[in-house]
Amino acid sequence: MHALQQWLDRFCYKHPRLSIPGLMRYIVIGNVLVYLLDMFSLGNVPIASSLLSFNANAILSGQVWRLITFVFVPYSSRYILFFALTLYCYYFIGNALEREWGSSKFTIFYGFGVLLNILIGFVVGYTSMFYVNMSMFFAFATLYPDLQLLLFFIIPVKAKWLAWIDGAYFAIAVIRYLLAGHFLLALIPIVAVLNYLLFFASGIGSQLSYWKRKAQFRAGAQQSKRQSGPKVVNFHDAKTQTKQAYLHKCAVCGKTDVSDPQMEFRYCSRCNGYYCYCADHINSHIHIQ
Structure with a gap:
């Protein structure tokens, strides 16, 4: 996995033209337009979403535009405030990742998510970008784990703890699909997490190894201290050893x-x-x- 991440980094560095500067701005604008078109649809059927969402049978019948337009189909919500807050989070997180990585790497990161969703969509028959958009927060929390965010605009919480909540949401979604017998649908959130791991597995492994070595070092130091008992310390030697x-x-x-x-x-x-x-x-x- 480390070799794959190095290859991805080299690929992004050598292909700066494979980028869409301000990508999340276009994603958010597209979501807003489709949402507004759905609001003005006659009846209870969201016409715009039904015409633009991913549908494997429709694509194989010639409606190839769905391979692209499903990216702009918003997560269905009757509450416009929740919809606006969700899009704001997408925009904030996407821009932060683009500033940190550069347009090329962020575009390829998001593009991999789109590609994996298309592949799984032909297996399942349907897919959406909801879980890929949600998984961007894993990347954000990995890069800025101690950044404090205001939960409900009031409660300060570090990004790494919110990421654990996000992970619990993914786990519940997978379990819910499995318990309902929708085994293929459970692949959609799993694929979104896989896209994150493609870019961060090496860093996660290094961090876990660091925590493990640090715990072993502390345990060894405490054991050595208990065995040696009290003794006179040469501060010059102790400083050198430290x-x-x-x-x-x-x-x-x-x-x-x-x-x-x-x-x-x-x-x-x-x-x-x-x-x-x-x-x-x-x-x-x-x-x-």
Whole structure:
């Protein structure tokens, strides 16, 4: 998976023309237009959505425009405030990812989600971009885990905790489909998570390895302390040993997991090499190429 992520990074770097600057702006505008057309439809059938949504049988019958237009079909909602809030979140998160990655990588990330949905749509018969749009928050929380967001515009919550709530929503959706006997429909949220993992599995693995090594280091240090008992400490030697005992060191400021045990350290996938950065500099350093 790490090799695949490196290939994706190189591909995005070498093909800057494969980008749509401001992609989420067009996605949001398209959703608004389709939503308004559905509101003015006669009867209870949303005509615009029914003509533009993904339908495998209709596509195979010649309605090939659905391969593109299903991207602009909004998640059905009778509450316009909820719809507006959802689109605002899509726009905010999409723009943040594009600023961090660049237009090329974000376009390819979203494009992979579209492609995977098309493939699964022909298997299931139907699909939508709802879960892919929701999975963008996983990417956002991975890049900005400690960023505080206002839940309901009141409660400050870190992005990483909201990501766990988002993950629980995906798990409930999969379980609900399975319990209802809709086994193929359960693939739609799973595919959305797979698209996220294609771009972040390596970083997640590095972070998990870091947490594991840090826990082992602390457990070993505590065990050694219990076994050795109280003793006279040479502060000069202790300082030297402490400097040599760190597991991770920020390539910008020099902080280590020993000098700042509460700091999180991550490795940058865009740098050409295995460079570690603290949480203060993972999103603000100059990438080494």
